[in-house]
Amino acid sequence: MISNGLSGLMGLGFAPLSFLLTTPFWETLYLNGQLSEPLFSFYLERYINQPLINSSPGGILTLGGTNSSLYQGSIEYTNLTFAPSFWILNVSSITVQGKAISVPTSSNLAVIDTANTLIGAPTSMISDIWAQVPGSMALNGSYTGLYAFPCNTSITVSMSFGGTDWDISPVDMNRWRL
DSSP states (O other): OOOTTOOOOOOOSOGGGOTTOOOOHHHHHHHTTOSSSSOEEEEEOOOSSOSOOOSSOSEEEEETSOOGGGOOSOOOOOOOSSSSSSEEEEOOEEEETTEEEOOOGGGOEEEEOTTOOOOOOOHHHHHHHHTTSTTOEEOOGGGTTOEEOOTTOOOOEEEESSSOEEEEOGGGGOSOOO
């Protein structure tokens, strides 16, 4: 029986983020030399317009390496920005619809988190990003912070954390499909 409001979620952050103040499973394996490489990787399944999600695992976590059947291209290794807690990286560039968006060095941090699909940024930067998407508009009320755009608009976005521009799929820029 799990108590204290824990849900059984296996965190991929570092020990300082642990609710129980314990070393995470993946880090314990690493510290005990039980990983073939000091790596872990994950693949997240995409479910869009699928009424039932019964036929696939939802994602795959690989401890001690990568699963090359789940990605294409090369892996870019980047140093973490702060002492281990969250997986925090510097964003060096963002391009939207082919136009570079200014990334101020005072607010260029990104947290990589498998439990969250949102990208946070200063309000001025968010406005600059969505200004590149024709017909987009800021929402309000309980949707404050989100934007809407015409259904027939395909949004192209890429981000760089050091050298490689990583494309974000247009389907991942749309939270709800109607």
